[in-house]
Amino acid sequence: MTYEREITEPVDLCLPGGRLNPAAVGWSRRPLHRSNLRGWGRAKRWEYWGIVTPTHIIGLVAASLDYAGLHGLYVLNRDTGQESAKDVVVPLARRAVMPDRSGTGTASVEGGGLRIDLAAHAGGTTIRAVSATIELEVEVSLPVSHESLGVVVPWGAHRFQYTVKDLGRPAQGTLRVGSQTHPIDSAFAVLDHGRGKWPYSVVWNWAAGCAPGRAIQLGGKWTDGTGSTENALFLDGRLHKISDELEWHYDRSDWKRPWRITGPRVEVEFHPFHEKTAKNNLLVVASKIHQCFGHFTGRARADDGSWIDLDGLTGWVENARHRW
Numbered sequence: 532m533t534y535e536r537e538i539t540e541p542v543d544l545c546l547p548g549g550r551l552n553p554a555a556v557g558w559s560r561r562p563l564h565r566s567n568l569r570g571w572g573r574a575k576r577w578e579y580w581g582i583v584t585p586t587h588i589i590g591l592v593a594a595s596l597d598y599a600g601l602h603g604l605y606v607l608n609r610d611t612g613q614e615s616a617k618d619v620v621v622p623l624a625r626r627a628v629m630p631d632r633s634g635t636g637t638a639s640v641e642g643g644g645l646r647i648d649l650a651a652h653a654g655g656t657t658i659r660a661v662s663a664t665i666e667l668e669v670e671v672s673l674p675v676s677h678e679s680l681g682v683v684v685p686w687g688a689h690r691f692q693y694t695v696k697d698l699g700r701p702a703q704g705t706l707r708v709g710s711q712t713h714p715i716d717s718a719f720a721v722l723d724h725g726r727g728k729w730p731y732s733v734v735w736n737w738a739a740g741c742a743p744g745r746a747i748q749l750g751g752k753w754t755d756g757t758g759s760t761e762n763a764l765f766l767d768g769r770l771h772k773i774s775d776e777l778e779w780h781y782d783r784s785d786w787k788r789p790w791r792i793t794g795p796r797v798e799v800e801f802h803p804f805h806e807k808t809a810k811n812n813l814l815v816v817a818s819k820i821h822q823c824f825g826h827f828t829g830r831a832r833a834d835d836g837s838w839i840d841l842d843g844l845t846g847w848v849e850n851a852r853h854r855w
Contacts, residue, residue, distance in 0.1 A: 534758070535558050536556070543555065544683065551691040556685050558681060560680075562695050564683065564693050566632070568728065574728050575729050577594035578649055578722070578724055579724075579725075581847065582719070582721075583718060583719055583720075588824050590605040593640040593647045595627040596624065599622060599813065600621035600642060604667070606708055607807070607824065608708075612805060626641045626642060633681070633724040644663055646659075655673040658670075665706075669703065669720070672700060673700065679770070681694070684761070695725075698722075700720045702715060723737075733753055733855075734752045738846070739846045740847075742844045746764075747841055748764075748765070760773065764839060766833060772834075775794040777792055778792070781848075786806050787803045796831055798830050799841060800827070800829050801848045802827075804824060818853045818855065819852050821849060824845075
């Protein structure tokens, strides 16, 4: 178990010269960091939203890596297994707008026949995404007293990441794929907001699952040894921070076999029903992501010591490898 400091007041991520601000290292229950990144080439900024409906799973990413924008819109039909996707690479991340605070302003990207707009407001976030074959318009509500997990992960003074993981947000709207229009209701959304300066090569694991009144957020590998973790249990919108580094067990030859994630406060299995593989290879820059959608079983321990049943949570796990 690591010791992590809870941050309760607004703070700048960086010092005036661009180095990590030591006062920013810790975790928070709501977005409090201003990501005042400076410099070029190693800075990464992204917004990822995953939306789970009874009939579809939707993923959209708007990412600026300085020298390239990597943007995507993905839809899985849960009944048929059919995937629809639009992925684009925009040189120098042109026309990418990324606010320096999570939950404020509008993030927007455009290029290669894809446009994504993410407009934050007092009641939540309006998501609009359009490609030639997919249109998405969703309102993601922000319930009163809803908490998210903000964490600064420090590799050093010049390499660090601020992430906000916001789970279980109610979502409603419409999705069009080809000529078919689908209502989005009884759905939830998950946000991964990221700002930082990364090492060239990195591997991470991520798991996120939600059900009414419960959610689990787990991460690994990329945070190991930093003194920070991105692990948390959410009960009725309240965050229970888990500061243990976790053990991840999965079969790299068969990603659809059950995954196990364990620690002193976590005993989880994940059972995939679909695997998505994404690859980019731009020579110096390359990535490969195995993301599986499915259901969770097991349990996690709340702050008061009670074990919370996680059976039936729906979401995903992933293994990502990047050179960037």
